[in-house]
Amino acid sequence: MRHxxxxxxxxxxxxxxxxxxxxxxxxxxxRPIKKLPALRGRTVVNLFFEDSTRTRISFEAAAKRLxxxxxxxxxxxxxxxxxxxxxxxxxxxQAMGADGVVCRHGSSGAPHLLATSGWMTGSVVNAGDxxxxxxxxxxxxxxxxxxxxxxxxxxxITIVGDVLHSRxxxxxxxxxxxxxxxxxxxxxxxxxPVDMSGWPCATSYDLDATLPKSDAVMMLRVQRERMGExxxxxxxxxxxxxxxxxxxxxxxxxxxxxxxxxxMNRGMEISAEVADSTRSxxxxxxTNGVAIRMAVLYLLLSGSNETSEESQA
Amino acid sequence: xxxxxxxxxxxxxxxxxxxxxDNGEIVAIGNDLDRPEDVEIVDGNGKIALPGxxxxxxxxxxxxxxxxxxxxxxxxxxxxxxxxxxxxxxxTDPVADTxxxxxQVWRLGREAGYADVYPIxxxxxxxxxxxxxxxxxxxxxxxxxxxxSDDGDCxxxxxxxxxxxxxxxxxxxxxxxxxxEPRLTQGAQMNExxxxxxxxxxxxxxxxxxxxxxxxxxxxxxxxxxxxxxHLSTKGSVEIVRAAKKRGLEVTAEVTPHHLLLTEDxxxxxxxxxxxxxxxxxxADVEAxxxxxxxxxxxxxxxxxxxxxVEDKDCEWSAAAFGMTGLETxxxxxxxxxxxxxxxxxxxxxxxxxxxxxxxxxxxxxxxPLEVGAPANVTLVDPGVERxxxxxxxxxxxxxxxxxxxxxxxxxxxxxxxxxxTVLDGKLTR
Numbered sequence: 001m002r003h004x005x006x007x008x009x010x011x012x013x014x015x016x017x018x019x020x021x022x023x024x025x026x027x028x029x030x031r032p033i034k035k036l037p038a039l040r041g042r043t044v045v046n047l048f049f050e051d052s053t054r055t056r057i058s059f060e061a062a063a064k065r066l067x068x069x070x071x072x073x074x075x076x077x078x079x080x081x082x083x084x085x086x087x088x089x090x091x092x093x094q095a096m097g098a099d100g101v102v103c104r105h106g107s108s109g110a111p112h113l114l115a116t117s118g119w120m121t122g123s124v125v126n127a128g129d130x131x132x133x134x135x136x137x138x139x140x141x142x143x144x145x146x147x148x149x150x151x152x153x154x155x156x157i158t159i160v161g162d163v164l165h166s167r168x169x170x171x172x173x174x175x176x177x178x179x180x181x182x183x184x185x186x187x188x189x190x191x192x193p194v195d196m197s198g199w200p201c202a203t204s205y206d207l208d209a210t211l212p213k214s215d216a217v218m219m220l221r222v223q224r225e226r227m228g229e230x231x232x233x234x235x236x237x238x239x240x241x242x243x244x245x246x247x248x249x250x251x252x253x254x255x256x257x258x259x260x261x262x263x264m265n266r267g268m269e270i271s272a273e274v275a276d277s278t279r280s281x282x283x284x285x286x287t288n289g290v291a292i293r294m295a296v297l298y299l300l301l302s303g304s305n306e307t308s309e310e311s312q313a
Numbered sequence: 314x315x316x317x318x319x320x321x322x323x324x325x326x327x328x329x330x331x332x333x334x335d336n337g338e339i340v341a342i343g344n345d346l347d348r349p350e351d352v353e354i355v356d357g358n359g360k361i362a363l364p365g366x367x368x369x370x371x372x373x374x375x376x377x378x379x380x381x382x383x384x385x386x387x388x389x390x391x392x393x394x395x396x397x398x399x400x401x402x403x404x405t406d407p408v409a410d411t412x413x414x415x416x417q418v419w420r421l422g423r424e425a426g427y428a429d430v431y432p433i434x435x436x437x438x439x440x441x442x443x444x445x446x447x448x449x450x451x452x453x454x455x456x457x458x459x460x461x462s463d464d465g466d467c468x469x470x471x472x473x474x475x476x477x478x479x480x481x482x483x484x485x486x487x488x489x490x491x492x493x494e495p496r497l498t499q500g501a502q503m504n505e506x507x508x509x510x511x512x513x514x515x516x517x518x519x520x521x522x523x524x525x526x527x528x529x530x531x532x533x534x535x536x537x538x539x540x541x542x543x544h545l546s547t548k549g550s551v552e553i554v555r556a557a558k559k560r561g562l563e564v565t566a567e568v569t570p571h572h573l574l575l576t577e578d579x580x581x582x583x584x585x586x587x588x589x590x591x592x593x594x595x596x597a598d599v600e601a602x603x604x605x606x607x608x609x610x611x612x613x614x615x616x617x618x619x620x621x622x623v624e625d626k627d628c629e630w631s632a633a634a635f636g637m638t639g640l641e642t643x644x645x646x647x648x649x650x651x652x653x654x655x656x657x658x659x660x661x662x663x664x665x666x667x668x669x670x671x672x673x674x675x676x677x678x679x680x681x682p683l684e685v686g687a688p689a690n691v692t693l694v695d696p697g698v699e700r701x702x703x704x705x706x707x708x709x710x711x712x713x714x715x716x717x718x719x720x721x722x723x724x725x726x727x728x729x730x731x732x733x734x735t736v737l738d739g740k741l742t743r
Contacts, residue, residue: 086629107631108513109583116582117637132513170513193510194518211361 001159003115003124004296007135007171012102012178016190019143021295024294026288028065029124039068042301043100047089048281049075049105050091054262055127055137059102060176064292068301071098078118086110090119094121098122100301108132123300130218132166137261138171140292142179144285145216158210159201162270168261169220186210190231191222197292207242211251218259219244219270235268245271257281314731316340316349319693322357324683325364326659330381332362334689335730344686355696355727355737359697363663365397365690366644367670367679369489369567370615371461372544372636374397375421376414377406382620382710384418387640388427388707390618392735394640395692395725400670401427403435404465407603410435411708412454419456427735431676434458436468436477436488443470445477451486457673459675460538462489464543465590467525469495474529474643477539487539487565487673492550493591502631504577504592512580513631517592518545518742526550530557530564538719541673544617546591548601554706555610565613565673568602570639570646571577571715575599585633586715589619605657606665613670616643637715638701641707645721648696653722689732698724 001014010018044063046056056072063070074241075089086105093101100123107233108130115124128134142152158178163169165187168302176183177200185192186204188271204210211217222242223296224235232238239245244258252258258279266272275282316335321330324342333341335349368391374382382390384401391399401418403409406580409418415432422430433450438444440463452456461481467571468474468490477488498521498650503509505516526542530553533540542554557628571589579587587593605611617634626633639646647666651657663682671680681687702719704712726734735742 028384065509085633087627105629107629110629113629130513131515167513168513193507194505195507196510198507198511253466 001299004135004300005112005115005124005126006133006174007138008174010175010178015139015142015178018292018295018299019146020137021299022143022230022288022291025294025298027293029287029291033069035065037067038298038302039063039066042068043071043097044068044100044102044297045073045093046059046295047073047075047093047101047103050128051092052104055104055179058286058289059127059293061290065290066294066298068297075295084295086113087119087220090117093122094120097271100125100297102127104128105128125296125300127190128167130167132167133171134167135171135175136289136293138166138175139219139296141259141261141291142175142283143174143292144179144259144281144288144297145257147217148281149272152176155181155215156184156213157181158186158214158217158243159220160183160207160217162191163187163220164191166220168227173199173219177201184210184250186242188232207248208251211248214256215258216250216259217244217252220263221263221265222269224265239268241269243269246273249274249277251262259285261285315573317355317639317729317734318346318348318352319355319357319362322360322362324362325663326361332357332506332683332691333728334691334732335558337689338682339624339687339689339691342683345510355693357693358728359520360693360695362683363659363692363694364667364681364683365679365692365730366395366666367674368399368616368640368643369613369670369674370403370464371399371401371640372620373401373418374620380622384421384430385427386708386710387618387620388422388425388430389741390638390640390707390740391428392730393708393725394642395644395694396428396640397690397692397728397729397730398430398431398676398683400460400718401717402464402504403433403462403565404440408435408439408440410440411435412447412450412542414454415451415458418453428730429679431674432456432458433460433462433489436461436463437473440466441471442466445473445480447738448481448486449484449664451526452486457561458488460489460541461486462480462543464489464491467491467493467495469525471528471532475532475536478533478540479536482538483605484510485539485675487541489541489543490525491543492522492525492529494521494525502588503511503580504594504704505511506577506595508577508580510676514580519549520596522547523549523553524593527553530562531696533564534562544572544591544615545602545611546572546594546598548598551605551610551611555605558610566610567613567614568606568611569617570643571637572602573599573650574616574646575715583630585628585630586713586717588630588633588635589637593645603650603656606651607661612665613673614643614647616640616668620709621713623712624734626713636713638707638709638711638713640701640709641682642716642721644694644725645700645723646716648723649721667701689729691729694726695726700724
């Protein structure tokens with residue numbers, strides 16, 4: 001594995017290797033000294049063209065716990081309207097000797113371009129690109145579910161919300177299917193892509209019918225702005241039909257858990273009672289995010305010296 | 314003026330004959346022709362003589378974006394591609410919406426001398442879609458504009474489109490519509506379908522093209538004018554135009570070479586060289602536009618040659634410009650997609666790439682059959698050559714060809730513009 005661009009690129013073995021490695025990394029969190037020397041001398045750049053404090057600090061904590069040098073490069077606000085700066089930024093990072101670049105970008109495919117353009121040689125981790133993918137989020141979600149449900153093989157997982165615009169949903173559907181789960185996405189028809197024939201999941205417009213058959217339910221953030229574009233009539237109507245409140249939550253099987261990638265719109269897609277309930281693993285997702293990102297950075301970068309020497313030979 | 318004798322070429326893919334060009338005209342076609350003194354011989358053996366190609370849809374970028382293309386470089390690329398006439402789209406800066414700008418572009422074409430340049434006038438002031446431009450002034454100018462288009466943007470206001478169609482009847486003009494319903498394509502990046510959902514790129518649905526085509530055909534039927542559909546790209550559009558023609562409704566349509574060959578699957582690379590408007594579609598659409606071109610539903614091939622400087626393509630997808638170059642590869646792509654597949658003959662190609670575009674654009678000097686007395690606008694192509702497309706070898710200022718690295722058949726060996734060679738031995742003459 002050279003880059004992590006799409007959850008769909010991972011084989012089942014690779015995905016399990018990341019999850020198992022994350023399990024080891026997670027145990028580190030309980031020790032007094034939370035640091036490993038694994039990436040000492042390596043440079044990880046957090047290249048964020050979009051604001052995302054939580055994802056950035058999660059990657060930053062992960063890299064630091066592995067003893068890597070971390071550079072935070074926030075391009076938001078600088079003049080990036082003309083794309084050329086992605087290339088110039090990549091050339092700059094290359095010149096500085098970045099071993100790994102964690103890229104968040106508003107344009108779908110930007111991390112893919114960084115990895116394939118030849119502008120830089122470091123490993124690229126997609127930390128969320130446009131409305132495309134967010135593979136480490138899917139990995140941490142799978143990791144969290146696995147800790148509660150055991151193997152995901154045959155588990156029924158329901159993803160609810162703005163699938164059309166959600167990179168979290170895309171990565172989760174691909175990864176969970178690879179891990180053998182039965183995934184159902186639930187949304188109003190306007191918030192599903194027009195043709196989902198290639199997606200390894202079922203679709204439904206009816207949350208109430210799906211919940212009793214769910215071992216885990218993941219609520220996606222829905223932006224209120226979507227109302228203006230006629231994706232749904234009002235926040236209230238959305239909540240009524242697709243929001244998760246305690247009454248709906250009661251339809252879940254006893255052991256089922258509730259996830260949310262954050263940040264939440266409490267009262268919109270998820271009620272405060274549900275978010276704070278015992279079924280909710282939302283805070284745990286954040287903890288697990290660091291472990292997953294440690295595992296990804298470790299697996300991508302710990303062998304990178306050997307590979308670069310090989311390629312030079 | 315030097316006389317040229319093209320020897321042993323297949324005339325428009327049919328009988329083999331010599332073709333004598335002198336004084337700007339074709340003066341003889343046949344075998345064992347009397348050779349004038351000092352005639353220059355062009356070996357036509359194994360090659361095909363075609364009427365000079367005519368492109369109804371070229372972006373020459375001048376005035377305004379001389380970093381992407383100029384009238385000179387664009388017409389040099391046209392000559393290399395076998396074109397003797399190109400229609401220059403109006404989306405320049407300033408927009409070609411006045412007699413002054415269209416006359417400037419027309420004059421620059423004359424001065425360049427590689428291909429005749431016929432400016433297309435904007436339909437609305439500044440291509441803003443709100444107020445009709447002075448179409449009559451452009452028609453009466455030295456540029457004699459007959460084709461009007463807001464290409465790049467759709468004339469989406471139905472009332473304005475109706476008035477434009479009506480108004481140009483006074484001088485026999487034609488409105489060339491860029492069919493794209495704007496509300497259905499806000500932020501659109503690629504064909505809407507299974508792949509756009511996977512790639513997370515905002516979809517450009519077929520219906521946004523088809524609904525405008527259907528509307529405009531009906532509007533045009535109501536007012537009895539001339540409507541031309543630019544770069545038709547979907548199966549549904551072919552079906553609508555075919556049904557309209559069957560009912561006897563007036564409409565002409567074009568397809569680009571790239572829509573005849575390339576599909577959206579190329580976008581999995583996120584390489585912006587494949588970003589174009591309308592977007593690359595599916596295999597079913599490609600098959601439908603080929604069929605439509607073969608059966609005459611689609612009247613012509615037009616390149617939509619859209620040069621862009623490197624920095625506008627060497628970036629992430631959403632920041633990149635729409636468009637691809639096409640003048641130098643058009644003939645090869647059409648040979649590959651239509652002739653080598655036996656869907657069309659070379660005579661059909663001459664019809665779709667020379668006679669009919671000239672007829673739609675109403676230019677008498679071009680698009681004439683190769684016969685004695687016709688202006689010597691002639692293209693000689695070697696169909697047996699296979700070549701690899703190398704962007705750096707282009708005569709265009711820009712490098713954004715989607716065919717980079719592809720092997721394509723056919724090579725233009727010579728192009729004559731009114732008896733003067735612009736290309737000989739596959740190279741520009743000056």
